[in-house]
Amino acid sequence: MNPQVIKVACSNCNLRELCMPVGLSDQDMNRLDDLVATRKKVKRGATLFTNGEKFTSLYAIRTGFFKTCLATEDGRDQVTGFQMAGEIIGLDGIVNDHHTCDAVALEDAEVCVMPFENIEELSREVTALQSHVHKIMSREIVREHGVMLLLGSMRAEERLAAFLLNLVQRLHSRGFSQSELVLRMTREEIGSYLGLKLETVSRTFSKFVEDGLVEVKQRHVRILDTEGLQRIVNHQTACH
Known part of the structure; x- marks a missing residue:
């Protein structure tokens, strides 16, 4: 080449x-x-x-x-x-x-x-490359560890809130919006990742919409209340 x-x-x-x-x-x-x-x-x-x-x-x-x-x-x-x-x-x-x-x-x-x-x-x-590769690896390990904690002890609402916040934060660090995202994965795939049934994922999304936390149009999600989502996640960590 x-x-x-x-x-x-x-x-x-x-x-x-x-x-x-x-x-x-x-x-x-x-x-x-x-x-x-x-x-x-x-x-x-x-x-x-x-x-x-x-x-x-x-x-x-x-x-x-x-x-x-x-x-x-x-x-x-x-x-x-x-x-x-x-x-x-x-x-x-x-x-x-x-x-x-x-x-x-x-x-x-x-x-x-x-x-x-x-x-x-x-x-x-x-x-510099060596330490960078190590950094990437450890970031990956920390992320995996975070997911295990997430799956281990959180209720459905806490899991989905943490998932959306993590996704939007990763997109934002790549120059995308802080509040809008297009979900490239299906509700079923989100459920599989978060250890939730498909209907639980759908029900939780609906609850977030009702509570004014997010707006959902098919795969387009707009986060209306970031702090509200963070409170749901923090409530969980405060309890442990």
């Missing part, structure tokens, strides 16, 4: 601040451009990688939205996370050299493929 094309991928990419370490010298930045082997388009509904597949690369999501999921023993799909543009996907494969979930595109998407051996090699030479 033409190196110039790759250079555009990292050095001039508008997601650079999210994917790449900040404050690198031009020389190091040019080295980082070697990280991206190719860009890959993933059609809506297609998988980027599957459970058990050999781990070779991390993927920076340029555009689009993904869910990671596992098939449970009784054949259901358990959603384990949602990932959006500017986030890194594929970290699950590092531990055992195999992916431990499926990554499915919820809309047409494009990712930058970053072979892990390139990352390791460059990390040894560019220390």
Whole structure:
């Protein structure tokens, strides 16, 4: 692949601040451009990688939205996370050299493929990259831990409120609105992720609408009362 094309991928990419370490010298930045082997388009509904597949690369999501999921023993799909543009996907494969979930595109998407051996090699030479990779990993662990707490002790209202606040905060850090979001996932997928039945998710959304917390038009959600949602979540933490 033409190196110039790759250079555009990292050095001039508008997601650079999210994917790449900040404050690198031009020389190091040019080295980082070697990280991206190719860009890959993933059609809506297609998988980027599957459970058990050999781990070779991390993927920076340029555009689009993904869910990671596992098939449970009784054949259901358990959603384990949602990932959006500017986030890194594929970290699950590092531990055992195999992916431990499926990554499915919820809309047409494009990712930058970053072979892990390139990352390791460059990390040894560019220390800022090494600490950045560690930061990404620990952020992911903290997020997973937060989700486990969420599922462990929260009531349905608290789970959905925390989910919406988390989503809008992640979108906001990517330059989107602080109060409006389009849900790329179905109510069923939200339920699977939050450990709630589909009807519970729908009922809770309706309650939030009745209470004037949110406005919902199909997949468009406008948060009318951020503090109200935060109070629902904080009430839970105050009780523990």
